[in-house]
Amino acid sequence: MSVDPHLDMGTALVNLHKRQKFIYNLKVTGVWVALITIVTIGLWFLKIDPSYIFLHYDIILQGAGTTIAVSLASILIATLLALAGSIARLSSNWIAQGISGFYVSLIRGTPLLIQIYFIYLGLPQLGQRISDLGYPDIGKLFILDAIPAGILALSLNYGAYMTEIFRAGLQSISHGQREAAIALGMTPGQVTRKIILPQAIRIIIPDVGNQFIAMQKDSALVSVMGVWEITYLANHYARRDSKYMEMFLIAATAYWILTIISSYFQGILEKRMAQAYER
Amino acid sequence: MSGDAIVSVKNLHKWFGMLHVLQDVSIDVNLREVVCIIGRSGSGKSTMLRCINFLEEPSQGVIEVNKIRVEITPKTKHHDKAMNQLVRSVRLETGMVFQEFNLFPHMNVLENVIEAPMIVKGMDRAKAIEIAEFNLNRVGMLFKKDEYPLRLSGGQKQRVAIARALAMEPKVMLFDEPTSALDPELIGEVLNVMKVLANEGMTMLVVTHEMGFAREVADRVVVMADGQIIEENKPDEIFRAPKDARTKALIDRYRSGKSEQEKQESAF
Numbered sequence: 001m002s003v004d005p006h007l008d009m010g011t012a013l014v015n016l017h018k019r020q021k022f023i024y025n026l027k028v029t030g031v032w033v034a035l036i037t038i039v040t041i042g043l044w045f046l047k048i049d050p051s052y053i054f055l056h057y058d059i060i061l062q063g064a065g066t067t068i069a070v071s072l073a074s075i076l077i078a079t080l081l082a083l084a085g086s087i088a089r090l091s092s093n094w095i096a097q098g099i100s101g102f103y104v105s106l107i108r109g110t111p112l113l114i115q116i117y118f119i120y121l122g123l124p125q126l127g128q129r130i131s132d133l134g135y136p137d138i139g140k141l142f143i144l145d146a147i148p149a150g151i152l153a154l155s156l157n158y159g160a161y162m163t164e165i166f167r168a169g170l171q172s173i174s175h176g177q178r179e180a181a182i183a184l185g186m187t188p189g190q191v192t193r194k195i196i197l198p199q200a201i202r203i204i205i206p207d208v209g210n211q212f213i214a215m216q217k218d219s220a221l222v223s224v225m226g227v228w229e230i231t232y233l234a235n236h237y238a239r240r241d242s243k244y245m246e247m248f249l250i251a252a253t254a255y256w257i258l259t260i261i262s263s264y265f266q267g268i269l270e271k272r273m274a275q276a277y278e279r
Numbered sequence: 280m281s282g283d284a285i286v287s288v289k290n291l292h293k294w295f296g297m298l299h300v301l302q303d304v305s306i307d308v309n310l311r312e313v314v315c316i317i318g319r320s321g322s323g324k325s326t327m328l329r330c331i332n333f334l335e336e337p338s339q340g341v342i343e344v345n346k347i348r349v350e351i352t353p354k355t356k357h358h359d360k361a362m363n364q365l366v367r368s369v370r371l372e373t374g375m376v377f378q379e380f381n382l383f384p385h386m387n388v389l390e391n392v393i394e395a396p397m398i399v400k401g402m403d404r405a406k407a408i409e410i411a412e413f414n415l416n417r418v419g420m421l422f423k424k425d426e427y428p429l430r431l432s433g434g435q436k437q438r439v440a441i442a443r444a445l446a447m448e449p450k451v452m453l454f455d456e457p458t459s460a461l462d463p464e465l466i467g468e469v470l471n472v473m474k475v476l477a478n479e480g481m482t483m484l485v486v487t488h489e490m491g492f493a494r495e496v497a498d499r500v501v502v503m504a505d506g507q508i509i510e511e512n513k514p515d516e517i518f519r520a521p522k523d524a525r526t527k528a529l530i531d532r533y534r535s536g537k538s539e540q541e542k543q544e545s546a547f
Binding site for chain 2: 174182183184187202
């Protein structure tokens with residue numbers, strides 16, 4: 001077997017390209033470090049109290065656990081809602097289409113904050129009325145604690161947006177896939193489960209990751225119900241000690257770090273999903 | 280149903296909105312017969328084929344496959360339970376091969392072929408693999424059984440698609456322009472596989488632009504134009520002495536373009 005005499009040149013070019021890319025990434029990282037340094041020095045000049053931050057960051061860590069738990073539970077339920085919602089949106093059943101269309105329109109048309117108030121403060125009012133009518137067992141179901149109410153609101157809200165994401169994902173699978181499957185005798189349910197969904201999920205996953213990242217920050221809104229997550233605790237201590245800048249700095253950093261971690265896992269998941277599609 | 284016809288289409292009509300794309304089409308295919316349907320684009324030949332396994336809903340007419348009779352009138356409810364079941368039983372008698380292959384990209388070759396026998400027929404995995412390997416071997420694709428479709432050439436994809444349809448052990452194979460999406464140098468390998476199937480006695484209904492294949496392999500050639508069957512006969516008769524002017528135009532066009540193409544086609 002003859003060896004390509006220009007093989008060395010190819011190797012050299014690949015190495016050069018790798019080195020250039022490494023140096024470029026180093027420069028970008030440098031800009032990040034510089035920006036963070038400038039902000040830190042600026043805050044120092046403005047007499048931010050760093051010792052307060054070092055003494056109180058653990059408070060925020062306690063809140064981070066709640067934030068993560070609420071977000072994870074909500075994204076899970078929202079995913080199930082979106083799955084059902086998108087299949088209903090694409091079905092030829094008029095009841096399913098009516099319900100799912102109404103759900104998406106209503107939720108996307110109203111602010112999340114109002115939805116939270118509605119579920120936490122509005123529903124108990126209905127529950128009370130039902131109890132008064134003589135059904136206290138049913139009435140009780142309408143009175144939710146802060147955390148379940150928060151999870152319910154976030155799930156319903158994100159479920160609506162994700163219904164549209166799932167719908168687009170399902171629709172992006174070529175019609176030929178469905179035809180090939182039904183020509184083989186598969187039922188509509190089998191076609192969706194075995195052929196369409198597995199392909200759509202690969203397209204949907206990055207968007208679900210984005211939604212999860214967005215939700216971690218939207219979960220700050222459940223602080224209005226007194227859930228002890230990051231924002232509530234930051235607010236609480238900031239008011240008590242009049243250290244607003246310090247406390248919210250820690251809170252913001254905590255959210256930021258959570259987002260970076262989530263993005264990292266999102267990347268891993270995407271790589272795994274692309275397996276069958278790599279040449 | 281006349282004689283031993285395994286597919287029988289009677290007085291089939293199809294409207295797309297206000298467009299009357301199939302106008303009273305009738306055709307019988309006998310057991311072990313190879314019928315090629317030729318015609319210009321838009322003549323309704325693909326629509327007719329797709330009506331046989333109800334990928335298109337016929338507007339009116341009778342479709343009968345292996346003694347399963349489906350009569351369609353304008354009042355037929357296409358999605359009620361009884362109709363769905365009837366249509367599915369027709370689909371189990373027919374294998375379909377598409378222009379665009381439509382392999383499932385998330386499954387490897389073997390999984391593509393065993394999926395339907397397992398979930399539609401409830402076959403156990405070992406038996407399904409046995410049948411899949413037999414059929415992949417038949418189309419010369421067993422050596423790629425662990426590959427994903429993305430890594431196959433067009434011709435290889437189409438051969439796997441043929442094996443996938445065969446694995447359901449259909450009574451008749453429907454081919455919808457199986458080589459139209461292929462690079463010229465890959466057409467031969469697919470036509471070769473189809474020829475082998477024809478020689479084995481598979482009943483085949485082939486919509487094609489490959490006149491050479493039609494002439495060589497078909498027992499009968501059906502010519503369609505403007506939503507109607509304008510002529511049908513033995514291939515020699517059609518190609519030597521076309522009766523309809525439109526058939527003559529179609530064949531002349533093929534002859535004039537053949538000098539270049541024939542070199543490729545003679546590969547099979």
